[in-house]
Amino acid sequence: MTVLSMEEFLEKECGDHNYELEDYEAEVPRWCKGCGDHGVLTSVQKLLRDRKINPEDVICVSGIGCSSRFPHYLKTYGFHGIHGRALTLSEGVALARPDLHLLTVMGDGDCFSIGGNHWIHALRYNFNATVIVLDNEIYGLTKKQASPTTRQGVVTNTTPKGAYLKSLNPLTLMLGVTNISFLAQTATWLPGHLDNTLNKAWDHKGLSFVRILQRCPAYLSSSFEATGPDFPAVFLEGEGGIAVDKGMLQKASVIQHDHHNLLEAQKVALTETPSPMGLIYYDPNVPTYGDIRRRRIKTLDRPGLIAGLNAELDKYTVKQQHG
Amino acid sequence: MENEITKIVEDSWQKKRLSLMEEIDRAARAVENILTLENYHREGHKVETVGQSLGEFGSHALDPNALATLLSQGDEKRRMSAERLERIQKIYRELDQIRQGYRQTPPQGKIVSIEEETQKILRRSEEHLNSMARLFGLIRMAHMEVKAKYHTEEHDAYFSRFNWRQMDDTEVSLCPPFIVWGETQKTSESFYSKFLALLSEGVPLKILFFFSELSKRASAEGRLIPLHGSVNLELLPLTFRKIYLLQTASVNSNLKEQLAKGLSVPRPGVFFILKKDETLLSRSEEALASRAFPYIAYNPEASTDFVSCLDLSANPDVHRLWPKTALNYLTGEGKAETLERDFTYADFASREKGLKDQFTPLPSNISEEKAVVLSEYLTRTPAERTGKVPFIYAVDEKKHLIQLVPSPSIIAQTADRMHLWQSLREVAGIDNPHLRALEHKLKTQLTEDKEKTVNQLKAEMEARLKAGEKQAVYEAMKNLAVRLMGLEGAKIDIKSFVSHALSAKVPTMARSQASGLKEAAAEVQKKPSGDQVWIESKLCTTCDECITINKKIFGYNKDKKAVVLDPKGGPFRDIVKAAEKCSAKIIHPGRPLDPKEKDLDKWVKRAEKFQ
Numbered sequence: 001m002t003v004l005s006m007e008e009f010l011e012k013e014c015g016d017h018n019y020e021l022e023d024y025e026a027e028v029p030r031w032c033k034g035c036g037d038h039g040v041l042t043s044v045q046k047l048l049r050d051r052k053i054n055p056e057d058v059i060c061v062s063g064i065g066c067s068s069r070f071p072h073y074l075k076t077y078g079f080h081g082i083h084g085r086a087l088t089l090s091e092g093v094a095l096a097r098p099d100l101h102l103l104t105v106m107g108d109g110d111c112f113s114i115g116g117n118h119w120i121h122a123l124r125y126n127f128n129a130t131v132i133v134l135d136n137e138i139y140g141l142t143k144k145q146a147s148p149t150t151r152q153g154v155v156t157n158t159t160p161k162g163a164y165l166k167s168l169n170p171l172t173l174m175l176g177v178t179n180i181s182f183l184a185q186t187a188t189w190l191p192g193h194l195d196n197t198l199n200k201a202w203d204h205k206g207l208s209f210v211r212i213l214q215r216c217p218a219y220l221s222s223s224f225e226a227t228g229p230d231f232p233a234v235f236l237e238g239e240g241g242i243a244v245d246k247g248m249l250q251k252a253s254v255i256q257h258d259h260h261n262l263l264e265a266q267k268v269a270l271t272e273t274p275s276p277m278g279l280i281y282y283d284p285n286v287p288t289y290g291d292i293r294r295r296r297i298k299t300l301d302r303p304g305l306i307a308g309l310n311a312e313l314d315k316y317t318v319k320q321q322h323g
Numbered sequence: 324m325e326n327e328i329t330k331i332v333e334d335s336w337q338k339k340r341l342s343l344m345e346e347i348d349r350a351a352r353a354v355e356n357i358l359t360l361e362n363y364h365r366e367g368h369k370v371e372t373v374g375q376s377l378g379e380f381g382s383h384a385l386d387p388n389a390l391a392t393l394l395s396q397g398d399e400k401r402r403m404s405a406e407r408l409e410r411i412q413k414i415y416r417e418l419d420q421i422r423q424g425y426r427q428t429p430p431q432g433k434i435v436s437i438e439e440e441t442q443k444i445l446r447r448s449e450e451h452l453n454s455m456a457r458l459f460g461l462i463r464m465a466h467m468e469v470k471a472k473y474h475t476e477e478h479d480a481y482f483s484r485f486n487w488r489q490m491d492d493t494e495v496s497l498c499p500p501f502i503v504w505g506e507t508q509k510t511s512e513s514f515y516s517k518f519l520a521l522l523s524e525g526v527p528l529k530i531l532f533f534f535s536e537l538s539k540r541a542s543a544e545g546r547l548i549p550l551h552g553s554v555n556l557e558l559l560p561l562t563f564r565k566i567y568l569l570q571t572a573s574v575n576s577n578l579k580e581q582l583a584k585g586l587s588v589p590r591p592g593v594f595f596i597l598k599k600d601e602t603l604l605s606r607s608e609e610a611l612a613s614r615a616f617p618y619i620a621y622n623p624e625a626s627t628d629f630v631s632c633l634d635l636s637a638n639p640d641v642h643r644l645w646p647k648t649a650l651n652y653l654t655g656e657g658k659a660e661t662l663e664r665d666f667t668y669a670d671f672a673s674r675e676k677g678l679k680d681q682f683t684p685l686p687s688n689i690s691e692e693k694a695v696v697l698s699e700y701l702t703r704t705p706a707e708r709t710g711k712v713p714f715i716y717a718v719d720e721k722k723h724l725i726q727l728v729p730s731p732s733i734i735a736q737t738a739d740r741m742h743l744w745q746s747l748r749e750v751a752g753i754d755n756p757h758l759r760a761l762e763h764k765l766k767t768q769l770t771e772d773k774e775k776t777v778n779q780l781k782a783e784m785e786a787r788l789k790a791g792e793k794q795a796v797y798e799a800m801k802n803l804a805v806r807l808m809g810l811e812g813a814k815i816d817i818k819s820f821v822s823h824a825l826s827a828k829v830p831t832m833a834r835s836q837a838s839g840l841k842e843a844a845a846e847v848q849k850k851p852s853g854d855q856v857w858i859e860s861k862l863c864t865t866c867d868e869c870i871t872i873n874k875k876i877f878g879y880n881k882d883k884k885a886v887v888l889d890p891k892g893g894p895f896r897d898i899v900k901a902a903e904k905c906s907a908k909i910i911h912p913g914r915p916l917d918p919k920e921k922d923l924d925k926w927v928k929r930a931e932k933f934q
Contacts, residue, residue, distance in 0.1 A: 005491030014472040039864040042883040
């Protein structure tokens, strides 16, 4: 009789099963028809199905906004957090449950505006998570207010005379943060590229940040050249980068890019027209925060720590006096 | 003795015990969590619990009854079946019981004497392991319950039969060790057959065997050696390739570490340990050097090839038959001198108290030609040995250098140790005739090759120098001619070379893009024949627009990409609307199928953009 190790045994008995897309589908999405969120959800579901990932081995954490309804529609563990705090919650999850695949979903307002502080520090902490921002350049859930990525001159309910400022370029900002380990950009109108990007991000150990451009059909249908497909973009190609399916090449041209070179990456990130699509920066050697912390826990002298703590607390013991 | 062993085992097993306790804790905590959650689903929304949670103030402000009814909606669905609950409770109870038991009396290794009956030892070791198998079975069940993957019909039978032979290596290494111990003085002569019987069952028990004396008494005839005595335990790995073997002295500073490692390997292990006692304490190093008790570590887990598993590196001068050591003595004038000599087994034996009578001084009538140092004597053929007297160097009480002739028995034992050491080195891949032959062959070949290459290069260099001179003269002449007469120089390759080098990068990029586009065109979905509506499904972004407009005409495939389900599923009007709304602009409406459709001209016109 072959002896199965506990891991093999559990793998065999509790492990991989063939799943269908329906196994990852929860409620019927309430997003508007035409919204890019649908495509991202399907792309994530396909990734889970193709990799035969157990729904119970995944947790999806989000903040507030249209895109943050993501966990409701993905049949895995989920946490619909509060506005701007998806990354803080994610970090807690990453530390407490390193065994789960962590997917963090935010919108442009959620991540770049109210969550801006956490965004910077999450990148520096480089905890193990796949972080996606569905960037439609507008607050959709609250019906058309300007977000940091809303373009200058765009009329919204908060900027009736047109947005005053030039829009924020989140890519250049991220490439200035210490410990950035994975940055990619893609768009919902490049479905094959979106799939490949999410797959690459999923494989990265550390914080893999993916900005996904998408159109809001209800409140900013004119964004990204109205139809997306006409939006000027250029694919980044490099060894070990994100593959560009041949079918995608009719949508944009390709340039060679060394995603291991930070200066090159910063240069690419600065160029907004055409917009770079693909792996912008990648450094697999940045240690994750979880690993760093766990290494310390392993070397921790627990008995010594507890003895010290007890001795400290004993100072405050109230002793009963006899006689 | 047993106390000593208990200490050794205790020391080496301490760390593993913590890991075992952690493993139990982890499993117990996991099932405890399930039970806590289940308890919440069963009790958490009862009126009293809700009331308690609200507190005195809250209970007055809110209606606990109404709240409990509201909160408990759907609780029924969340609860697990009574059967599963009972099963998890049982796992938890048993795990907790073991855990509590271990906290009071920590799990200990079992120690039995090799003097016990073989079958009894084996039975006890299996009982010991099976009690651990029960525990690991529970742990496995606990992990399965966490994942909700335990199915009674499939797994009950598996776990009812789960015994130590199904445990994995990690689990076996976490079991308290089962030790069989013995020592040379007490052991009967049949212990070798006992070794065989114990090891051949494959039970991961550990045999700790202590040696106190190393030299064998000379037999009455002065000849070596009855069979049982000549059995080389050092070569056990050749018989049992899957056992762990360690031979070392108890004064070895790494002993504790090595034992800890060896006792936890998930396979049978044999440990030969040179016992610490007064006479041997200062001499264990000499025992090691003289190959009387060589250091051997054989770990089958180290590698897949035998040679890498066998480690002799801790022996002095591994590459020599005998190590060189210094013998200090005083000359007749009282001057201190040092003699470098091979330290053989006989040199070691000459210093053992009980063997003094095995050595006699070299008779003075033996000529220098006839007397040969033992280490050299042993490397000679029998014919070369004839007429020679082997001897070793030693010092007398006054520290003067003397020559001693060992008894035939000691000579035979020394030869035997030498042969064993050589055999060990051969199987450890350190030295063997094939290696030596190969080394010699390679050396000769390399030297020849080297000479050949050097000569060749020399010749080439000379030729090139000559040619270079000629070329230089030619170039100079040519340049001069060009300058002087304004003639066009002969075709110089430099130009094409430079342009070639500069353009090296350009074509690769251009090619990848150009070929990519070509292939892209090939990959783009072809318009099907006929005039019906069609979709470039590959480029669909799953935005739901088309299927919201008409679910009969449009639907999703298994990758959730839009496809045409039925072109006749609705009016042409819906198809055109879908094409207009499609965010990826991949719906091509084709021609209407129903010529009687209302406002058809208008729709055909609007469809033109998307054809």
